[in-house]
Amino acid sequence: MKEETRLREARAIVNELLVDIFNRILAIEGENLKQKGIKLSMSEIHVLEAVTKVLEPTMTNIAKKLGITVGSLTVSVNTLYQKGYLSRERDQDDRRKVVIGLLPKAEEILEVHNDFHNDMVNSIFKDLGIDEDEVLISSLQKLSSYFKE
Amino acid sequence: MKEETRLREARAIVNELLVDIFNRILAIEGENLKQKGIKLSMSEIHVLEAVTKVLEPTMTNIAKKLGITVGSLTVSVNTLYQKGYLSRERDQDDRRKVVIGLLPKAEEILEVHNDFHNDMVNSIFKDLGIDEDEVLISSLQKLSSYFKE
DNA sequence: AAACTATATTTGAAGTTCAAAGTATTTTAA
DNA sequence: TTAAAATACTTTGAACTTCAAATATAGTTT
Structure with a gap:
């Protein structure tokens, strides 16, 4: 893979981590609490x-x-x-x-x-x-x- | 540093990343939008x-x-x-x-x-x-x- | 056509947050 | 020392977000 492309992908991944993942965890944990009453x-x-x-x-x-x-x-x-x-x-x-x-x-x-x-x-x-x-x-x-x- | 300690720290860091950082970014970006009207x-x-x-x-x-x-x-x-x-x-x-x-x-x-x-x-x-x-x-x-x- | 399913909207209630105004306490400075 | 300023917190009102339940509308199946 070209160096340039690899770098662009790395940045996209970091960005996605910072943006998407957190919401998902919050939702999962919310469910978890709900389940446990x-x-x-x-x-x-x-x-x-x-x-x-x-x-x-x-x-x-x-x-x-x-x-x-x-x-x-x-x-x-x-x-x-x-x-x-x-x-x-x-x-x-x-x-x-x-x-x-x-x-x-x-x-x-x-x-x-x-x-x-x-x-x-x-x-x-x-x-x-x-x-x-x-x-x-x-x-x-x-x-x-x-x-x- | 002991292997065990290092590992515990690593987990604490991942956890913190997943929990704390996102809120901070959201707040910073909110400010950014506000500034730009x-x-x-x-x-x-x-x-x-x-x-x-x-x-x-x-x-x-x-x-x-x-x-x-x-x-x-x-x-x-x-x-x-x-x-x-x-x-x-x-x-x-x-x-x-x-x-x-x-x-x-x-x-x-x-x-x-x-x-x-x-x-x-x-x-x-x-x-x-x-x-x-x-x-x-x-x-x-x-x-x-x-x-x- | 009737019943059923899928998609979306409306409405009402609860929760979160901020900003502004108010109270109480402590510190500063004249 | 005492009046003013600063600090810590609470209250209130408005805006926003979200969900759940009820409703509406469109498509599918029998």
């Missing part, structure tokens, strides 16, 4: 997940992690609090802050979520046999940090 | 894009490509038709079908969209210097087809 939407799951990933889980920090406004997050946290997934209390030192915490009910849900992702990634690795590819992994690492900047 | 939402852009990507652009086929219901698509196509981005006519052979087409106005928009993606992918390739990596490209190809199954 879990009533939360994917965006609610992402809120729970963000709470665990953020160092100091205040509204502002969580919203930043999610890339949404604090106002939007408030609405979402309202319902998750109502439903008993999240705790919510003022910070003692700075009482403007609201610190969000996971309740046991949420931890169960996140376990399902993590299992799903582990299974998915494991089967990708297994089916594609890319475990051993140093170059791939370091490239993906670069790609990942590229978008985190 | 384009009034369409990302989901409307995706409808236009799907019309070009599908072999026979009927409502059912386009909805399948997008992973949404035909009902949702109808709502979206209504406004895009109103605004003059899409044409809409019954199929001559099977008059149950509605064939959607792009109008010139839509093609301009998609050009901006494509430019954005080309620029993004080009700068990824350039900044990361992964042009020459055969293994990466073939792995990405596998990954891509894995999710298309």
Whole structure:
């Protein structure tokens, strides 16, 4: 194959990955939750997940992690609090802050979520046999940090 | 680094790529459109894009490509038709079908969209210097087809 | 023709998001 | 010290997206 053609294809593939695949995964995971009788939407799951990933889980920090406004997050946290997934209390030192915490009910849900992702990634690795590819992994690492900047 | 640790990291990176990065790109592209004074939402852009990507652009086929219901698509196509981005006519052979087409106005928009993606992918390739990596490209190809199954 | 299937539209409800306006708290600076 | 500015969050209203159910329309089968 001509070098030029190969390169064009590579770019098309990266583009497609970045555009198509993600939606498919979201849909698959949505189905997965539905099957297991879990009533939360994917965006609610992402809120729970963000709470665990953020160092100091205040509204502002969580919203930043999610890339949404604090106002939007408030609405979402309202319902998750109502439903008993999240705790919510003022910070003692700075009482403007609201610190969000996971309740046991949420931890169960996140376990399902993590299992799903582990299974998915494991089967990708297994089916594609890319475990051993140093170059791939370091490239993906670069790609990942590229978008985190 | 221990083999086991390296592998665990690789999986975490793939997972993160599949989860985090996409949202960031969507947001960046949304900003891009806003800056250029384009009034369409990302989901409307995706409808236009799907019309070009599908072999026979009927409502059912386009909805399948997008992973949404035909009902949702109808709502979206209504406004895009109103605004003059899409044409809409019954199929001559099977008059149950509605064939959607792009109008010139839509093609301009998609050009901006494509430019954005080309620029993004080009700068990824350039900044990361992964042009020459055969293994990466073939792995990405596998990954891509894995999710298309 | 009647019943059935396939395709698309309409409508209503629920969820997500943002922007703007408002409240409470803390920090800064005169 | 105290008034102003900055920070953190909530509330509300509007726009958009999506789905599910009901309806409409076109084609197929018996």
